[in-house]
Amino acid sequence: MARPIIFGEISGIEEGHLFDGRKEMMPSSFHRVWGRGIDSDKEKGAAAVVLSGGYKDKDNDDIIIYTGAGGRDKNGKQIEDQKWSHNDNTGLITSCDRGMPVRVIIGHKHKSLLAPKSGYVYAGLYYVDSSWDEIESFGDKQFRMCKFKLVYAGKNTNRPTPEEIELDHSVRDKKRRQGTVMRIVRDTQIALMVKELYDFKCQVCGIAIKTKSGFYAEGAHIKPLGKPHNGDDSLKNLLCLCPNHHVMFDKGTFSISDNLSLIGNEKGRLKLDEKHQIDKSNLKYHRTSHGYE
Amino acid sequence: MARPIIFGEISGIEEGHLFDGRKEMMPSSFHRVWGRGIDSDKEKGAAAVVLSGGYKDKDNDDIIIYTGAGGRDKNGKQIEDQKWSHNDNTGLITSCDRGMPVRVIIGHKHKSLLAPKSGYVYAGLYYVDSSWDEIESFGDKQFRMCKFKLVYAGKNTNRPTPEEIELDHSVRDKKRRQGTVMRIVRDTQIALMVKELYDFKCQVCGIAIKTKSGFYAEGAHIKPLGKPHNGDDSLKNLLCLCPNHHVMFDKGTFSISDNLSLIGNEKGRLKLDEKHQIDKSNLKYHRTSHGYE
Known part of the structure; x- marks a missing residue:
């Protein structure tokens, strides 16, 4: 963890960039921690997350419901609740509070249209819209899991902006959601x-x-x-x-x-x-x- | 002014509806006050505004910069500052604070793609995004004018929603505005x-x-x-x-x-x-x- 954490885009690694494996992400600080989903600094925020199919993360690529870290044994089996105090989960909340971008990386095992045939792909910058707890079943046991809603906010103009994603929801939900936008708080x-x-x-x-x-x-x-x-x-x-x-x-x-x-x-x-x-x-x-x- | 003020859509009058004159708008309470731009109740809000070319209201149809009321003599000449305490201006601020829709009516003298050849057209529901003062010149005199930014929020799915309008600005301004949406406050x-x-x-x-x-x-x-x-x-x-x-x-x-x-x-x-x-x-x-x- 001696490498510095870097937020946002990293020079030379564009959206769509393919990595053969996790280790290739480390020298550039693109994702510094092998074997962990979230590359995070508790105080500064989370810089990058990997979706590798480890959890049942439902996503449609533009909105990703991401499951936090913690509560698994050495074999990857969920044995207890996840905690917000876990460094990686705290980092994602910090990113949410500060409106900071998170790099999303999708592995080949993940169910997504963006998933590559092998290795990993950089799916772009997302912002952390919100976080909440959810009770999930693992066999006959239930654990409390940390959930995050990530929304695409990268530079690829062929993909929707956060406003378009919000809009798409409104339209799908009930043609045009009744009511108006009172306030849009952007962050830079x-x-x-x-x-x-x-x-x-x-x-x-x-x-x-x-x-x-x-x-x-x-x-x-x-x-x-x-x-x-x-x-x-x-x-x-x-x-x-x-x-x-x-x-x-x-x-x-x-x-x-x-x-x-x-x-x-x-x-x-x-x-x-x-x-x-x-x-x-x-x-x-x-x-x-x-x-x- | 015995007719009740009605906010939002009025049954039987769809966006694009043509009126021969101002008097035709009165029986339905669509716009109750002949000869005035703003149909307003100070406490409840403004229900409708007419753009008739009386002021130099710059607009691109989806975002309208609307000038408030007051300060003119009987001949329509600006002779003093406009005041926020004017009932009609206060009404528009109330609409802004409460996220209430305002019916926008465009007259044939107004410079707009939506302007009809004669009479008036109902241009749809807008919300009041913000308000501010502006010093404007009238000949060799300057007066303080009340300004409102109105943003289209109607049901015509061929026209952009407030999010799309905001987005369009971002894209035009600098391809894709750096930063993310932290919070969208909608109102219903x-x-x-x-x-x-x-x-x-x-x-x-x-x-x-x-x-x-x-x-x-x-x-x-x-x-x-x-x-x-x-x-x-x-x-x-x-x-x-x-x-x-x-x-x-x-x-x-x-x-x-x-x-x-x-x-x-x-x-x-x-x-x-x-x-x-x-x-x-x-x-x-x-x-x-x-x-x-």
């Missing part, structure tokens, strides 16, 4: 940086939302991304906020003056790390957008 | 019911997120919608929560016992209105999913 590499800078504590209230493995926060763009505002996805345009203050900021319930005092319906000052330079023209844009100047 | 007719029942106050902490016009809350499904859980979109499976407690509930930071006491990382009891019957099997599902039993 830069957003992770701002959240780590503040240890996932909200820059307004200091709250960090506790999860099974660590903490959750959201990267909030000061000048919004997308039409018609076209703000940047840069550290100078990002704040680390709890979901409540993210909603309030986006809706203009409060804004921020150049001296970082809060204006509107929040009192106090924005906490700002000395390494975090905010573009004041973005603050001004937010104030002007919401009637504060 | 039923979700609005549960939020209204609690006056938008979180059933855990009592907080209602203040916005420009009223309050914001989220409808949280106890047993999740979608694969693999397949929970119902019904009042028995919904809670009214603030965004923070919505995230915490979805991630299993806390759960709820059958006697409504909170378990895990929250203390106290779930506030429950006597008219709100929760399906206890859904609570059990949540507890089991997150290791509380």
Whole structure:
């Protein structure tokens, strides 16, 4: 485990890359641990998972229900419950909380359209949508298993994006799901940086939302991304906020003056790390957008 | 204004329906107010808007940047700022906060591919994504205008859904936007019911997120919608929560016992209105999913 953990794409290994075996994945840190499904760092997150047919992981390639680690004896027989405190399961929850990508590798024994005839294939980057417990039967015994929903989020434009996958579900479920999207919270590499800078504590209230493995926060763009505002996805345009203050900021319930005092319906000052330079023209844009100047 | 305000689709008037004039929209309550762009109730929301070319509303049909009401003299000349406190603008913010659909009507003078040769066309249901101020020039004067981003959310499967529209932006902006979707908050007719029942106050902490016009809350499904859980979109499976407690509930930071006491990382009891019957099997599902039993 001396090799460093690497998240996201690894140079030279494109989606669809074939590996003869597990050992070939190790020198590049693509998947560092032979014989284990999850390549994980408890605090930093899980970088890669292998689906090798060991568990009955149901998947349709774009949404994968992945079973966590632990509870098996030396022969691979399930003999006890899986635990969220297992390093590998905790790593996947960390990836979920932080919106980090996980490399998915599919082995030839796995039931999937993507499975190669032999060896392993890199199926692309996925994000961890959610996690939960499930009671599963193994012969006459039942054990509690850790489950993860992984959703394709790679760069192959021939495969659907998370939005299209969600949409496909809606359409299949009931033609068009009644109702609208209120909020889509995206996450980017830069957003992770701002959240780590503040240890996932909200820059307004200091709250960090506790999860099974660590903490959750959201990267909030000061000048919004997308039409018609076209703000940047840069550290100078990002704040680390709890979901409540993210909603309030986006809706203009409060804004921020150049001296970082809060204006509107929040009192106090924005906490700002000395390494975090905010573009004041973005603050001004937010104030002007919401009637504060 | 004696006619009741009606939200969403009106029976017998499908998307694409043509009206000779504004008066034809009034008997059915499709758009009740002649000569005004927005048919709105300050507290309940805006039911319908007309785009008649009166303002320079830029739109591509699926995303419409709509200008609010107010500040014009009898001849239609802009003579002062628009105000968020104007009933019609407040109504559109209420619709935004509550995830309610707005009927969009496009007149023949409006620059749009959907514009009819004469009269007006019903362009479908939209949701109000966001609102902000913009300084606009009128001759040598400048006024502050209220702006709304409306996104198509109707039933015409030949037109894109909100997810596809968001996606289309991502793809156009930079091939595939880096990063993943952390959270998609959808809203449904039923979700609005549960939020209204609690006056938008979180059933855990009592907080209602203040916005420009009223309050914001989220409808949280106890047993999740979608694969693999397949929970119902019904009042028995919904809670009214603030965004923070919505995230915490979805991630299993806390759960709820059958006697409504909170378990895990929250203390106290779930506030429950006597008219709100929760399906206890859904609570059990949540507890089991997150290791509380």
